Amino acid sequence: MSSNYMVMIVTLISWAGLFLYLLKVERQLKKRERQ
């Protein structure tokens, strides 16, 4: 596998992690706003 693909996969995994974290923050804020 070329290094280009490796970097692409690492970048995609990093983005997936950040995206899921942002969704988690979104849920936490919604919960707080309801209180």
Place this chain on the structure above:
Amino acid sequence: MWWKYLTGAAMAGVIVAAFMLPAPQIQIGDASRIFFFHVPAALAGFVAFVVAAVYGAVYLKTRNLVADRRAAASAEVGLTFSTIALISGAIFANVTWGVFWNWDPRETTLLAVLLVYAAYFALRQAVGHPSTRARLSAVYILLGGVAAPFLFFVLPRMYVSLHPRDTLVSGGGEFAMTLPVGLTFGAAMVTYVLLYLWLFQLADRAGRIKEELDYQREHVL
């Protein structure tokens, strides 16, 4: 909420396209793919600073503290995107120029922008009274908004720079990119602005909750 999932999917698409397409710059090769992330990050930072300045102006006109909170939220996100642009630019500089930092006009003006907005947060920390803090911050962010276009677009073009300048449009005014590269680049610009909007909204909502908690602490407890 749907547009947040769209942002997630669009960013994944941009990442795949950025690495699957032929490198946008043949001489530099694969390292030139950073262009798909560096330029949109700088654009999102600029948009954030303009929005912050607009909210600063809204505060001065209406004296509504919501506008002050939104100006701070936008500047916070703008500082993050500009830092990403600065770091990715330094990495690209190391590949193409052989050094991370050489005080090129582009690097220097972006650093100046970062310092201007970092000072904005220092100012906010230094003033305790909410309406005094909001008034001073609004004037400062408005001045920052006037300076930002010069620092981003005008000053770097006034001096000799190694930074690529004909990436989007050639010296003759023609579109310089191939269609797939241009489309990916356009999609990356839109996606980064959407990501900015999402982060701005989160920062604003978190700021509102913090204000409510501070109020409760001072007046209820």
